[in-house]
Amino acid sequence: MALGSSAAVVMELMTMGYQSAAYLGELLRSASPATAGEQQELAAEILRCCDRVIAKLSRGATGATTGKKRKAADAAAAAATSSSLPVTPTKRRARGAEAEREVRSGTTADGFIWRKYGQKDINGCKHPRLYYRCAFRGQGCLATRRVQQSQDDPAAFVIAYYGEHTCGGDAATAAAAAACRDGELMPPAVINSGGASNFTVAWNMGSHEPASLAVEQRSCDGDAPSETSQGWSPSFSSEVELDVAGFEVAGADEPWANSSPVWEFLNGSFDWESVINSL
DNA sequence: AGAATTTGACCATT
DNA sequence: AATGGTCAAATTCT
Known part of the structure; x- marks a missing residue:
């Protein structure tokens, strides 16, 4: 496919967002399975949004006239x-x-x-x-x-x-x-x-x-x-x-506060490359 | 002044 | 006739 450079950047970022949301859903489920319902729904919505953009980009701009x-x-x-x-x-x-x-x-x-x-x-x-x-x-x-x-x-x-x-x-x-x-x-x-x-x-x-x-x-x-x-x-x-x-990230008492991919994501040291390569 | 929202009127659908 | 969706003038916001 011939994606423009800006489209490629967006694609990459949306892929990151997708992976983050997926991982966030996992975390919420494992951290507090009882009360994570609403939060998981939010994560699911983020997934849907990212998914739509990714689908749009990979399908190319020709999808505009292909209204379903x-x-x-x-x-x-x-x-x-x-x-x-x-x-x-x-x-x-x-x-x-x-x-x-x-x-x-x-x-x-x-x-x-x-x-x-x-x-x-x-x-x-x-x-x-x-x-x-x-x-x-x-x-x-x-x-x-x-x-x-x-x-x-x-x-x-x-x-x-x-x-x-x-x-x-x-x-x-x-x-x-x-x-x-x-x-x-x-x-x-x-x-x-x-x-x-x-x-x-x-x-x-x-x-x-x-x-x-x-x-x-x-x-x-x-x-x-x-x-x-x-x-x-x-x-x-x-x-x-x-x-x-x-x-409050700094003062979080959550068990994953300072040693998890979420934290790495927040402070910018998350290893995105491996995530993308695992697609 | 221009842009964005509010709100009652208008109108299609049931 | 009631209800819900849209329009557009009026109003508010920047």
């Missing part, structure tokens, strides 16, 4: 994406249409850049439902997601994804590449150590005083979509929030 199954209305709209003007012949998703993927996670961050376009109170649900679309819709990306805070566990989100990221070959990967250029990593998944779920939601109206910190990605060069015509000119500030309160 898209709803009829969306397909019709996609046919007209050559004219960058999304005149939008009113493509409305059927109520309760099944998502292509549904993820239950402790964070709403998934590495993509989303723009919120609506919010709705749902009949029996305590929390509102939030609607997002890909920030690169101006480029023809029709990916959409629906985020809902779980009724029982306020620290969990149920995220339903619709549509494929047709921007994946350039936009999301470009953002990743830009982040790598700047020596930064992709927005990490939420770190929520221990059983105490002190992760709070920012959009909880009224009282949003979470112990969270915002992470922002910087834009890459000029391919940041500047489409003022439709009011769609997203920047690269995503709404990533992560709780750092419970994440």
Whole structure:
């Protein structure tokens, strides 16, 4: 395959992330099999994200037009994406249409850049439902997601994804590449150590005083979509929030604190080469 | 000023 | 008619 150098870098980093998440899942399972459920689910989600990027890269950018199954209305709209003007012949998703993927996670961050376009109170649900679309819709990306805070566990989100990221070959990967250029990593998944779920939601109206910190990605060069015509000119500030309160590496009392691949990973001495070669 | 979110209206689907 | 998804004007944020 003919991967560009930046794509190769992203591929390598995503492979690292994949291996890290896999190993983290192992650690969580062996460390505390009883309480590792939620944490393992987070690790699993990281795995899924990495897996998707890797699949995309190894498949090449030609996968953009090879959208698998898209709803009829969306397909019709996609046919007209050559004219960058999304005149939008009113493509409305059927109520309760099944998502292509549904993820239950402790964070709403998934590495993509989303723009919120609506919010709705749902009949029996305590929390509102939030609607997002890909920030690169101006480029023809029709990916959409629906985020809902779980009724029982306020620290969990149920995220339903619709549509494929047709921007994946350039936009999301470009953002990743830009982040790598700047020596930064992709927005990490939420770190929520221990059983105490002190992760709070920012959009909880009224009282949003979470112990969270915002992470922002910087834009890459000029391919940041500047489409003022439709009011769609997203920047690269995503709404990533992560709780750092419970994440103290230095003072960790965990048994693996100072002598494990995790620690090696954190202080930068982890032997990635052997990991990659073992693929 | 421009960008991003909020929020009520609008409309398709059930 | 009720419900859920989207639009777009208004508002807030940077």
